[in-house]
Amino acid sequence: MAELLAPAGNIESLDAAIGEGADAVYLGLKTFNARLRSSNFSFREFEAAVSSLHKKGKKIYVTVNTVCEERETERLYRFLAYLNRVGPDGLIVQDYGVVRMCQEFFPNLELHASTQMNVESAAAVNLLGKEGFKRVVLARELGLEEIKEIKARTGVELEVFTHGALCVSESGLCLFSSFLGGKSANRGMCAQACRRLYTAESGGGAFQGYYFSPCDLQLIDKIPDLVQAGVESFKIEGRMKSAEYVGSVVAAYRYVLDHWQENKKEAVAAAKRMLATDFARSKTSYWYNFKEVQDGVQKAGEEILNPNQAGGTGIYLGKIASTKAAPAELREAAAQKDERVQLALLKGGSYNPDPGDSIRIHKKNDAGRESHKVRHAEFDEQGRLWVDVPQGFGDGDEVYLLQTKSMSKRYPRVLPNDLGPFNHQPRDELLPVMDLTPVQKNELDYFPEGLYVQVSSVPDVFAAQSMNPVRMILELNSETLYDLLNKKTVLPLSKKQMILSLDPFCPQGIEDKQSQEIAALVEMGFNVFVANNIAHVSLLRQAGAKAIAGPYLYSFNKWAVSWLENQNLGAFVSPYENSKKNLEAVFDKKIRSRVLIPVYAYPALFRMRFRLPKDYDFTYFSDKEETQFKTISTADGSFVMPEAPFSILDKAEALKSDGFRRFLVDFSKTRVKKQEIKAVQLSLSKQMPLEGVSRFNWKEGFYSVSPEEYKARFSQPAQGETQKAGASSSPKGLSPKRGAKASPKTGRPPRRRR
Secondary structure: EEEOOOOOOOHHHHHHHHHHHOOEEEEEEOOOOOOOOOOOOOOHHHHHHHHHHHOOOEEEEEEEEOOOHHHHHHHHHHHHHHHHHHHOEEEEEHHHHHHHHHHHHHHOOEEOOOOOOOOOOOOHHHHHHOOEEEEEEOOOOOHHHHHHHHHHOOOOOEEEEEOOOOOOOOOOOOOOOHHOOOHHHHOOOOHHHHHHHEEEEEEEEEEEOOOOOEOOOEEEHHHHHHHOOOEEEEEEOOOOHHHHHHHHHHHHHHHHEEEEEOOOOHHHHHHHHHOOOOOOOOOHHHHOOOHHHHHHHHHHHHEEEEEOOOOOOOOEEEEEEEEOOOHHHHHHHHHHOOOOOEEEEEEEEOOOOOOOOOOEEEOOOOOEEEEEOOOOOOOOOOOOOEEEOOOOOOOOOEEEEOOOHHHOOOOOOOOOOOOOOOOOOOOOOOOOOOOOOOOOOOOOOOOOOOEEOOOOOHHHHHHHHHHHEEEEEEOOOOHHHHHHHOOOOOOOOOOEEEEEEEEOOOOOHHHHHHHHHHHHHHOOOOOOEOOOOOHHHHHHHHHHEEEEEEOOOOOOOHHHHHHHHHHOOEEEEEOOOOOOHHHHHHHHHHHHHHEEEEEOOOOOEEOOOOOOOOOOOOOOOOOOOOOOOEEEEOEEEEEEEEEOEEEEEEHHHHHHHHOOEEEEEOOOOOOOHHHHHHHHHHHHHOOOOOOOEEEEOOOOOOOOOOHHHHHHOOOEEEEEEEEOOOOOOOOOOOOOOOOOOOOOOOOOOOOOOO
8 A cells, every 4th residue: 555645844734644644744853854944843742753653553754864064973873863762664864974874873774765865766776775775765857657667677665756846956966055155955954046036138138037946746646657656655745834735735645545446537636626725836747747758858847847937835915014013912822832923014915814824924035934824913003904924024025825724624633742751862972983994005096186177078178188187077968978979089088088977867767778878988998987876886886887976976974975985986076065174074184085176167056857948048047136147958958057167276285285186177067168277277376266256165164053053952861861971872783894993982893794
């Protein structure tokens, strides 16, 4: 029986999901999850939820689906130890470091690969299955035929998203929000750059639109096909949505799952009527109607994008025109739920919300949004309506209606009224030291010291050779593959000096073709590749080629690097989002010969598995701060790039003195120009910063909540659970293949993996 999996962003949504018949819920705690802006659960609430749901025969999965920096790994270890004690039914994970820690210390925790892990092929699914994963949440950019094929080739459980908001970028590969200010989608801090209003420049002038705001996914009529395909779990997106939304969507999908075999047409029609009150964006089935890959690449953009669709969801209620203090009794009632409210005057809408309605407020500068249930509405002497909204919002912020009170139901409470018995919290366990594998003699012959240059076309190989790189990295795309496989040109460098870089999105529809292409390239003498997807690790291993872990195999901590080492990856390209402080923390001086640092690049901010719609007749667009970006639409999909590059060229000499001796100048998705080459070389040689460039996260690192907030969450053991310094309650588990050794503080040597 297929599982219906519902979001639980708060206690009310949990009640609605279970009340309408969900078989399982997924939720996050206060950190290490990709929806940090939702309410999430306290430790007591989470422990109570696990206990209550297990008594009901329901399952509960915890999202630990963000990448973690090295400084966070001890706190991560303590968090995983806490989860191991409480016993949820599974962890939804993205970071390879989480995988590595669970393999080493917590083998009883069931692992599910998050959609953020960017898994979309049988090769990737099967590799994860061998690494102990029970389930994989497939990327959302797949068609029904691809899902069927993956299921036919694997015994690992598959989970697919069936309803809710979509990301315009391929899963786990969005860098836009991070590029704008460190709010990384891979860290649960996405500022939703895709939902913003942009100004595009075309031949007819400047036009505004929500050019990258996708429609919402709705696969209610595809459920019977997915059941027959063997999909084990159907996932509803919406941890930031209201309880009313969760309840109505769960009810509709529950009905189809229970009744489609009786009369599929009538069951789907009834369920669609139940979804009629979903005041979200217009709906799309995205890739599900395309049987051929190229058909989807050409047409999926039309299915998902509508530039006239506002980034917000729901019925527009107007903008906040003014605010004032809420009545004392209202403030007191809100404070009991740890909320702070004020009254807001709304102008410009056509509907007056009532107490009990659910609304969503969007900051005018796109800095944040929040769902809220209206408690109070009053008209002043001038007949103007004031309603309560959370503090922190003000003039110009937009308000949308999500659900009306008439649509809401009262559900039995899942959690017990008394949470006193539930008092587990993370303890002060010490994380054993992770020493990465020292470089062996001749191990990195294919990875010499010096300058590496990456380009996207064969002509650019000729243009960039004037930089005298020790290695040239050529991106494999439709154009370069054709040139190489059909021997359309003689490269100016030997094959030994060439490295081929694979695209980070590796869908099932091209897996067999890509496997054949890799084998042919290896036969031709190309033997070193940059792997940017887990599937590549498997495909390159089969072909007998050497693999470098690319920037999209995220190596933000030593434990992630160790897991990749165990996949026989010995060299690493630092992620574009990385910072200097974190890079130095991950790679000790004795192993810095393993890492290649991007010092100049135009990182792809959005990567889309489709051509942009035909009426997107522009290349350049800008946001309201007038920052310029450009679009590229190719046979392999579309990309959004910054107009100004990321550059730390002037820092290369300082990095070299710290033991980093391999640097990457990445011209991917751009045309190499002599003038730009001269500027890059001058900056490198003179240690002069370039003007008008971005530093990305190099100096400041990721945007994160304050250390004080983290300390409050994780540094206070529950009464009776305080441990002595140096004590360790880590369960025995698998030991590393390469590199880990026990902390001198614990004194416990690792056992070898068998």
